[in-house]
Amino acid sequence: MNRSIISGEDGARLLDEDQVEDPLFVQAIARALHVLSVFHKAEQPLSLTEIAEASGTGRSAAQRVVHTLRALGYIERDETGRGFLPGIRVLDHTVDYLRLNKLIERATPVLLDLRKNARERIDLSLFDDLRVVYAARMQSKRETFFATLVGHSVPTFCTSGGRAIMAHLTDAQVDDIIARSDRRPFTDKTITAPDEVRAMVREARQNGYALTVEEVLVGEVALGVAVLGQGGRPLGAIHVAGSLSEWTPDAFRARFAPLAVEAANAINRLR
Amino acid sequence: MNRSIISGEDGARLLDEDQVEDPLFVQAIARALHVLSVFHKAEQPLSLTEIAEASGTGRSAAQRVVHTLRALGYIERDETGRGFLPGIRVLDHTVDYLRLNKLIERATPVLLDLRKNARERIDLSLFDDLRVVYAARMQSKRETFFATLVGHSVPTFCTSGGRAIMAHLTDAQVDDIIARSDRRPFTDKTITAPDEVRAMVREARQNGYALTVEEVLVGEVALGVAVLGQGGRPLGAIHVAGSLSEWTPDAFRARFAPLAVEAANAINRLR
DNA sequence: AAGTCTGTATCGACTAGCGATACAGATATA
DNA sequence: TATATCTGTATCGCTAGTCGATACAGACTT
Known part of the structure; x- marks a missing residue:
């Protein structure tokens, strides 16, 4: 059972159970970035419910996170068809990472x-x-x-x-x-x-x-x-x-x- | 007064005052990503206090956000010298964005x-x-x-x-x-x-x-x-x-x- | 027209995050 | 050597902010 190099099924560090105990660990951040990370396994735009399911959050929470992420440019709507995609804003961090x-x-x-x-x-x-x-x-x-x-x-x-x-x-x-x-x-x-x-x-x-x-x-x-x-x-x-x-x-x-x-x-x- | 193409002083969409009123807007996420965005204007690793100042958050909050972001791989410590840098995890989102x-x-x-x-x-x-x-x-x-x-x-x-x-x-x-x-x-x-x-x-x-x-x-x-x-x-x-x-x-x-x-x-x- | 998807919005209960405060180690001033 | 000021880290109580339930409107199916 070979696998492809294209899809992103590698070591995506998701939230660890232990971290929930950590008082310094801000859960909302983890949830938000977990939502963004959901696209790592996606092959196409994801609907709100797909995001909710894949991220383990409820529909409400997922929607609120997506809403915020969208306002900030980290998530975009797919133009043709429906669903959401990662937003162009992520590229800002890319260039920061590479530059620094x-x-x-x-x-x-x-x-x-x-x-x-x-x-x-x-x-x-x-x-x-x-x-x-x-x-x-x-x-x-x-x-x-x-x-x-x-x-x-x-x-x-x-x-x-x-x-x-x-x-x-x-x-x-x-x-x-x-x-x-x-x-x-x-x-x-x-x-x-x-x-x-x-x-x-x-x-x-x-x-x-x-x-x-x-x-x-x-x-x-x-x-x-x-x-x-x-x-x-x-x-x-x-x-x-x-x-x-x-x-x-x-x-x-x-x-x-x-x-x-x-x-x-x-x-x-x-x- | 010309400017350089290298540094990232462009339209970094930060948090808007209006959004604070938006009940669907998750503030913690905005704060966290705002902290990450601080590196857009940085030329070198940033200390905790620099991050706190640049992001407008208090030292405590900044530390807790950095702690979480670090646990998730979105922020790394600089090996030589002190301070923090964007983490390799941001590249995952890059590839997701480009791929989709x-x-x-x-x-x-x-x-x-x-x-x-x-x-x-x-x-x-x-x-x-x-x-x-x-x-x-x-x-x-x-x-x-x-x-x-x-x-x-x-x-x-x-x-x-x-x-x-x-x-x-x-x-x-x-x-x-x-x-x-x-x-x-x-x-x-x-x-x-x-x-x-x-x-x-x-x-x-x-x-x-x-x-x-x-x-x-x-x-x-x-x-x-x-x-x-x-x-x-x-x-x-x-x-x-x-x-x-x-x-x-x-x-x-x-x-x-x-x-x-x-x-x-x-x-x-x-x- | 009934059904099931989309995405969006509201509101109260309770939890999760903020701010204040404190500590230890390293480097820099006196 | 001592004093000061950085670094990053940690704790805890109050309250602001988030979650979940619930509801609604529009777009496709059937």
Whole structure:
């Protein structure tokens, strides 16, 4: 039972039962953002009742939240047909996040340089527990794919960047991530067995990078190198991605591993 | 007194006094999102007290909101140094917005095609009252600029896309937008005088597109064509942007106006 | 015309959030 | 070394604000 990369069925941190006990935890906020998060699983505009059901709130509360969110621009009505959609206002926060993120800031010039030399697609992803979130993509020359992957996330356990990141964690942390991950495969090449994943992580530890072949996308080979912050903690990863129609995995590795590792080092050196 | 395109000092819809009277308006949500919006004017991590001051809330309330937002991943601590930053969770909503937006969906293939023919930078922007928000960018062959402009916004009154959009509004609406806009210039070529802007809009009405020369960025010539929805209402615009080092404005217009207009028509025809 | 969806609105009961106040750790003044 | 002022965190009682029930109008089905 493979799954798609398109839909957002990943680690959407929803409200935790414990948090209801926390006196510092403002419930209304959680409810509101929970309502907004409902769209993560949606494929089309949602009606008020659908929102209410999906968010677990009653119709009344859902309507009042939607009303407010709409007034603030975080939710819009669908023009054609009925229902609601996320509003354009969310993009303001996107740009704030990207702009203020120090890792992105210091990685950008290095990535531009890497892309020039590599002439393949370069991505920057950010580590977020069970997943790795794309923050920037520099498309390759020939590739006409949509530049806007910002915000897309893929599981840590089965991506080149994720594995490179795990290589900088303790075994216990790696095991924890593997155990908690939804390990449904994307392709029939996706490695999901905990032992095999652990082996890949050990390999990445020795190499200083991770290579994945068709684990997320058929025909794609990807090489990931972790980017580190404070005291060696992995914050994200650089990805170089190419097509198997042009490269064998080994040729890809030989060509791009040095470049990518050097780029990551350059970023790490900046602090 | 020119201004920068980088910082987010645009139409951030904050809470309106009237809304306090609205019984359906959930204040806690507005407060929370207002706190998140505080980062729109920030250039660096914000301390709790800075957040409190900027959002108008007391320290206590601000702390409690930040606490919750942090638990949910919408706010993070800055690793190095102190203070808070927007959290990675906001990118989830970004991808939801982009994914569910019908205009982006139907425009994408056409834009890819346009980029192939034009070989210049192609943008898709969405109309949001006083501003126009970039939703997608397909970079040109040679351009190494960062692909991640998603969420950036520029004023409607002085951009090619914005003017093309205004060409599809009534005169009263255009006047309203001009009047309410913060018309500080970006460059010394920025046209800010209401009458001149109106003239440009009239011109755009006749041509079916708008051309701007260095009004936002020095050295840039841009051509915008509106994209329409339900009953001719403008939803956004296609932009083609080039460099004055390669094109005279007239040559640019002659070369790309037909292509861009045709692309916009293609998108409009899809519904 | 009866039925079932939309989205919207009102109001009282009670809970959940605000503000005041306090504390601990880090960095900066004297 | 001491005093001051930041940082972020935590507690608790009063009351303002939210939830849920209930109701209504318009748009599609049947």
